[in-house]
C-alpha cells in the first residue's frame with residue numbers, strides 16, 4: 161500500500177513522521193538548531209542552511225498536513241492570521257480585490273477590511289448563498305474568493321465545489337479557511353479549491369498550547385493569470401516558500417512539532433467532539449430560553465444537506481441564541497466546565513459571546529454578530545457533564 165492510499169488516521173501518524181534513521185526513535189524529534197553546517201561554502205549538507213529559510217520539523221509538519229488535505233505542499237506559519245496575511249500578499253497586488261465570506265472570524269474580517277484595504281486593495285463581504293457569491297464574482301471579478309465553511313461563528317455552509325467552479329469562471333482563485341472542519345472532516349482541495357489555510361491553534365494543535373497557522377496548496381495552484389511572483393515563479397507554493405524566507409514569516413520548530421503531534425490524534429478527537437456536539441445541540445433545543453440552535457448536523461440547518469455532501473462530520477462548534485444579550489452574558493459567566501474564553505478545537509470546552517469577544521471588531525458593521533448569540537467549542541469531557549453544565553447555566 162502506498163502513502164497516497166492510507167486513510168487519514170494512518171496518514172497523520174506515518175506520513176512525514178518516519179522513525180529517526182540514526183537513533184531509531186519512533187518519531188522525529190524537533191530540530192531546534194538555528195543553523196546547519198556546510199561541507200563546502202554555500203553547499204548545505206542536507207539542504208538546510210538556516211532555520212528561517214528552512215527547518216526539517218516545519219517541513220515534516222507541512223508534508224503531513226499536505227497529505228491529509230490532498231495538497232501538494234504544506235507550510236507552517238506563526239499564526240492563522242499570519243498565514244492569511246502572507247497568502248493574501250502572495251495572491252494579490254495593489255488594485256486587486258477580494259470577495260470574502262461575510263461570516264468570517266473577526267480577525268479575518270479586520271484583515272480584509274482594514275489592513276488589506278489600507279494597501280490599495282478592496283474587499284467585499286458576501287453571504288453564504290451561491291447566488292449571492294456568483295453575483296459578487298460577476299460584478300467584482302476579484303483575484304480571490306475567500307470562504308469559511310463552516311463559518312465562524314454562525315456556521316454557514318457553502319458548497320465548495322460549486323463555489324470553485326463559479327470562482328474559476330471569472331478567473332478568481334478559491335481559498336478556503338478549513339479551520340472549523342479540519343482535514344479530518346473536509347478536504348477543500350479535492351473539491352476544486354486552490355489553497356487551504358488553517359489556524360493550527362485550533363483543532364490541529366488541539367490542546368490550547370500553541371499559536372500557529374498553515375497554508376496548503378493544490379498541485380495545480382498558480383498565481384492569477386498573467387502574473388509572475390517576486391520569486392520569478394508562477395507557482396503559488398514556490399511563491400509562498402519564497403515569501404516565508406524573505407519576510408521571516410515562519411512557525412518555530414517547537415510549534416510545528418506540537419502541531420505534528422496534534423495531527424496524530426486529530427481524527428479521534430474530532431470524531432469524539434462531533435458526537436458530543438450533536439448531543440449538545442439536540443439537548444439545547446429542549447431548554448427554555450434557547451430561541452435557536454445552530455449546528456450543521458441538525459436536519460433543520462440551512463446547510464445540512466451540503467454539509468452532508470462535503471463533510472464527513474459536522475464539527476465541534478455549536479451556536480445558539482437566547483432571549484437577550486443580557487441573558488447571553490449571564491449564561492457565559494455561569495458555566496463551570498465550559499471556560500469563558502475565545503478559541504476552539506481543544507480538549508477543554510469553551511463558551512463565549514462572539515459579539516463582545518472574537519467578533520468585537522465587526523461590532524459596528526452590518527455583518528455584526530447578534531449579541532444574544534453564544535458560541536460553544538465542544539471539547540472531550542464526558543458529554544453528560546457538559547450538558548448538565550449548560551442546563552444549570554441556562555436555568
Ligand SMILES: Cc1ncc(COP(=O)(O)O)c(C=O)c1O
Nearest residue numbers: 239240241265312339359361372
Ligand atoms: C476560522 C478562523 N480562521 C483563522 C483564525 C486566526 O487564527 P490565529 O488566532 O491562529 O491567528 C481563527 C481564530 O480564531 C479562526 O477561528
